[in-house]
Amino acid sequence: MYIKIKDRELFKRIDESLELPDRWNEFIDIRINSNSLILKGGRESNNNYTYFCVLCNKNFIEKNIKANEYLKCPNCNNKFIVKSNRLKSYEFKDEIAILDKVDDLYVVRQFRLCTVWKNNNKNSYYFEFGRSIYDSKFNLVDEIVNDNVVGTPGGTYISFRKMYSNEWRYFRNRYTYLPNQFIWFPFNLEEMFSDNKKLKYSLLWILANRVGYFDLIYMLRNYNPSVELLIKLKLYNLALCPKTFIGKKTFEERFKGLTKDYLPFIQENNLDIDELIALSYLKTKDMKYVNLFKNVSEEKLKTYSTYNINFKTLADKTDFNDKLSYEYEDYLGFCKTLKLDLKDKDILYPKNIQEEHDKRLKEVKDKENKSIKRGIIRRYKKISKNIFENKKYIIFPAKSYKDLIDESSQQNNCVRTYAKKIANGECDIYFMRLSSDKEHSLVTIEVKENRVVQKRTKNNMETTKEQNKFIKQWEGNILNKEV
Ligand SMILES: [Zn+2]
Structure with a gap:
């Protein structure tokens, strides 16, 4: 080379x-x-x-x-x-x-x-x-x-x-x-930094002597006075995360809102940053509990606390562990959707999180389906005035969820998945059929803001010229009249 x-x-x-x-x-x-x-x-x-x-x-x-x-x-x-x-x-x-x-x-x-x-x-x-x-x-x-x-x-x-x-x-x-x-190697650092204004009081030589593997260059690049303070307090594992402490002045700002009486516990257990975050939500000086929450992301802990969770009670009353942290978050969301009493301890702290999660998920889905079904009927009432017919063809809106499923299976398309959008008024689905055979699917039409955006026959095939002519007529005479 x-x-x-x-x-x-x-x-x-x-x-x-x-x-x-x-x-x-x-x-x-x-x-x-x-x-x-x-x-x-x-x-x-x-x-x-x-x-x-x-x-x-x-x-x-x-x-x-x-x-x-x-x-x-x-x-x-x-x-x-x-x-x-x-x-x-x-x-x-x-x-x-x-x-x-x-x-x-x-x-x-x-x-x-x-x-x-x-x-x-x-x-x-x-x-x-x-x-x-x-x-x-x-x-x-x-x-x-x-x-x-x-x-x-x-x-x-x-x-x-x-x-x-x-x-x-x-x-x-x-x-x-x-x-x-x-x-x-810790023994040369103090002397080496002795003429460096920024690092001469850094105490990094003590840190190097007290912890195992770490990235000293990262520490030097991100050095700030908190590092010195944390090392002085014998908080070696926290000193390894200098970025977290930039610009923090008071004790409570530095320690995630914890008061000074937590310091002996933090020192004694040489907490790392994840453990400190867990403690700040938990507020219980017991490593058994800290260990249970230290692998749960801070974002999740924050979400839980919006439900006024007592973390110690959560640990004592439920089978919570970090692998269930997503399920528990979803569970709380379901309870809110279902308007359950979240002050009720039996609701807030389910014994078996997975089981309750699945149960409430089903209830949420059922509730959502019901409201979608009602929404489609409501929508039908509003747009049934757009029914259009001549001797050969008729166009009418889907009047129920069941109609959508039926159309989906007859046409072999995915129109049933539009149910939520119809209920929310994001689009409408119309069926075009032969006037002589109104039960039998022919064309599925999607309408957005009074405009036809999709029209498909069975297996998502293109419509014929004659069918297009009728659809154009309907779009011009009926849909756009509504504007
Ligand atoms: Zn020995």
């Missing part, structure tokens, strides 16, 4: 300026230690099993936990993923990154850390594979990769060849991106 001389020089200059920062090995060791396992052995008694902590090499007994769930080791107090002790080997992959600065450019050095656990031994290695280069405002200048990124017809893979490689080339791939979520 051809690399522009100017760029080649830049990549070289970056290479020569960068070093692994102080405390890098400490950072790597922390990551390696956090990549550990708890192996589940046989049953000890009743519901108790033996477990083995790979990190501290100790056995302990604990109640039954399924594989792939997390368990806290009582010796080292770390939470690790549980695997069966029949497991022979396991590999952890971490994407880690260093944000560094070369002159006025920011460089994200991207590494992969592999930790392989095999035969009760742990080995780890890491390698650098990519660099994203940004200008002082964190706009992307270029992305480059080295020999550890391999392009094949099937895609681009990151795989180990060399720990360091200075064979940098452009990363140009229409189908894949370099990752942007990393575990960030």
Whole structure:
């Protein structure tokens, strides 16, 4: 691949300026230690099993936990993923990154850390594979990769060849991106931002130390003073959503209308933005309830609250869960259409949401059909004056819903679906038939604003010249007289 001389020089200059920062090995060791396992052995008694902590090499007994769930080791107090002790080997992959600065450019050095656990031994290695280069405002200048990124017809893979490689080339791939979520090396950030007016108090180095994967570049691009405040309050998960807090001044504005007495609960559970939104509607300091509503969209929660829903009661009295959130919204709409008493708790909080939803839907449909049927009859009375007849043909409006269904099946067309439009006065349907055989369909005519807009014989075929002549006559003499 051809690399522009100017760029080649830049990549070289970056290479020569960068070093692994102080405390890098400490950072790597922390990551390696956090990549550990708890192996589940046989049953000890009743519901108790033996477990083995790979990190501290100790056995302990604990109640039954399924594989792939997390368990806290009582010796080292770390939470690790549980695997069966029949497991022979396991590999952890971490994407880690260093944000560094070369002159006025920011460089994200991207590494992969592999930790392989095999035969009760742990080995780890890491390698650098990519660099994203940004200008002082964190706009992307270029992305480059080295020999550890391999392009094949099937895609681009990151795989180990060399720990360091200075064979940098452009990363140009229409189908894949370099990752942007990393575990960030936190210990160089404070000093790096110390001469940056905007970022020197940002505390992003604390955030990087406290959360797992996140997109630091996004945070820097969208940085606002709320981030610093949220980090100070130890609200790390909320600090990750800087856009939400732009321009918010008071506590209640920032926290979706919640008052300060909710702060300890928000801190204690390190709520993320979805959980905060759920809490703002719920106003119940209990994670069991927050978890029930956190995956329901804010728009839906807002709609529910227009019905004066008490969210805790909703959780207690019904079988509500996020998969039923659409059904429940529709259900409330049906109840409103049916003019049911929405102050009645038995109506507002149905025990079985799906069942009640289906029941009320049927009632709404029945009600709608009734009103459509009445509407067609009303319309017929109004336009029956347009009946037109000569020796051969007659044109008259559909006088009932049943007539439309009958016409539909005789003509093999979809005129029955016009029922709602007729009832609403959006169009009219007329039948043209032989005067000598008024029961038998011939032509179906659609009229809008006194004009014929469609005329079709059986199977949506064209009308004959003679039929057209009669229809024209009717349109000119009768329909347009009405205007
Ligand atoms: Zn342990």
